[in-house]
Amino acid sequence: MPTISDKGALMPESPIRKLVPYAEKAYKEGKTVYHLNIGQPDIKTPQIALDAVKVHSLNILAYTRSEGSEEYRQKIANYYAKNDIYVKHDDIIVTTGGSEALLFTFGSIMDVDDEIIIPEPFYANYNGFSTASGVKVVPVISKIEDNFALPAIEEFEKLITPKTKAILICNPGNPTGYLYSKEEIQKLAAIVKKHDLFLIADEVYREFAYDGNKHYSIMQDFGLEDYAIVIDSVSKRYSMCGARIGCLVSKNKDVIKTALKFAQARLSPPTLAQIASEAALETPQSYFDEVITEYVERRNTLITELQKIEGVKVAKPKGAFYCIAELPVANSDDFAQWLLEEFDVNGETIMVAPAAGFYSTPGVGLNQIRIAYVLNKESLIKSVNILKEALKAYNN
Structure with missing residues (x-):
């Protein structure tokens, strides 16, 4: 058998x-x-997104570009600008959910048996994506007693080996709800630049920061143009989990060029869901x-x-x-x-x-x-x- x-x-x-x-x-x-x-x-879900699908004028439900439609990516870039994140449309690849963006990222920057450091507990599917990519997760433990704050930077440095290729955070965090401070992002920025690593941030919960706290993206003023990769999604932001639309964002041209090859291999993200997601960007504050x-x-x-x-x-x-x-x-x-x-x-x-x-x-x-x-x-x-x-x- x-x-x-x-x-x-x-x-x-x-x-x-x-x-x-x-x-x-x-x-x-x-x-x-x-x-x-x-x-x-x-x-x-915002009615504007649902209505966009209802009233579309398509005669053929055709493929879109592998990286997502240029119009949609331009509108995503405009959305980021409103959040003090300045990227161009060609820094963005539209994916089938944040999950695919993570898989493209892992495939683009890591080989079999390479290592990625992740503060745990973390989104459970990071384990699955790592297994699927043949990558080893190296955890650095955060504790409930500390409200799951980022461990001391020395704890990260102890774990870095020649096989280490990236650090991955989720901000705000799933499953903990932890929100990284500006100082914590600065510390992570320093360590990835020192050791020539990528810093990946899963920022799908960006809008959901509470008690007057501000969300800081790794794509902001941390000097990480060559190091930062952001994972994003419409699922939680607009309560559109079933749309399965996300994106990978990086100013590192080699990352985007490589991820595009993975995007081409799966052809294109879903057309109707892109229409809904593009319309959702008009959702009022x-x-x-x-x-x-x-x-x-x-x-x-x-x-x-x-x-x-x-x-x-x-x-x-x-x-x-x-x-x-x-x-x-x-x-x-x-x-x-x-x-x-x-x-x-x-x-x-x-x-x-x-x-x-x-x-x-x-x-x-x-x-x-x-x-x-x-x-x-x-x-x-x-x-x-x-x-x-x-x-x-x-x-x-």
């Missing part, structure tokens, strides 16, 4: 999606499941003001309710819409499955993402979960109450 590849065997399951069969079974049993496991906002206000209220509600549960430790996010909670359980994978299979409160239960999958260090994060506060405040309060009752039952 033929066998699968070693790479396939090593490919990690998504901690966000692997429990779906158990959730579907819970539905069939008549349970209501509150989804705290996935970053799918319940915020409405009032939309984001309302969304940010809503997320801050949800965050405050969630953190306040979690802090009432004995034995639960939680870090306060400064951005995005996730938090990591540490639970009084030995194994959150087992607990998360049990929640769906065996527990409910009046026919209601919750689905969470076990946090071990957001680490690459074995055995770390086993008692943690990631919670996405993408539900309304009433549902979040119900969800935390279910979690409270579940912990009592599970530990007894």
Whole structure:
């Protein structure tokens, strides 16, 4: 019998999606499941984006350019300029989601067995992208006790080897909601220039910075023209996860030239989704003001309710819409499955993402979960109450 590849065997399951069969079974049993496991906002997509698809005048749904339409890329560049990020349209490659932008980046700058340093916990699919590219993740651990702040720069330098090609951050962070300060970006800029590395920043949550804090992009005034690669996406910004449109941005011409070859190999990003994404760029600031206000209220509600549960430790996010909670359980994978299979409160239960999958260090994060506060405040309060009752039952 033929066998699968070693790479396939090593490919990690998504901690966000692997429990779906158990959730579907819970539905069939008549349970209501509150989804705290996935970053799918319940915020409405801007109507201008939906209308653009409804009223398009295309007669043929044709390929677009491999790097995305020039008009759309020019409008993306204009959007960045409004955020004090100054790039040209030919510094941008439109991708099928931020995921493809990451895969193109890994393929463009790293060879098999090269290394990338990532502060953990990190977006779980970074593990998958690394495995698919034959790249080794070298983690530098940030801790819940420090609210997942960037570890000391000395911790990064200890890990740099001749195989190290890049440092990757997510800012604001998924799964922690951590927002990097200007000083932290400056420190990272200094280290990548000193050691001739790339600095990759996943900035898909750029708009979601709270409490008066400002988001700083690595494409701003940090002197990283040859070093910086930004990953971006419309998924969270406009609540358009299903559009699957993202982009890779870099002023390094060799990076763009190389990534374009990967883009050509997959032909082109989806046409209708580009139309919707281009229209979404006209979304007024009032939309984001309302969304940010809503997320801050949800965050405050969630953190306040979690802090009432004995034995639960939680870090306060400064951005995005996730938090990591540490639970009084030995194994959150087992607990998360049990929640769906065996527990409910009046026919209601919750689905969470076990946090071990957001680490690459074995055995770390086993008692943690990631919670996405993408539900309304009433549902979040119900969800935390279910979690409270579940912990009592599970530990007894």
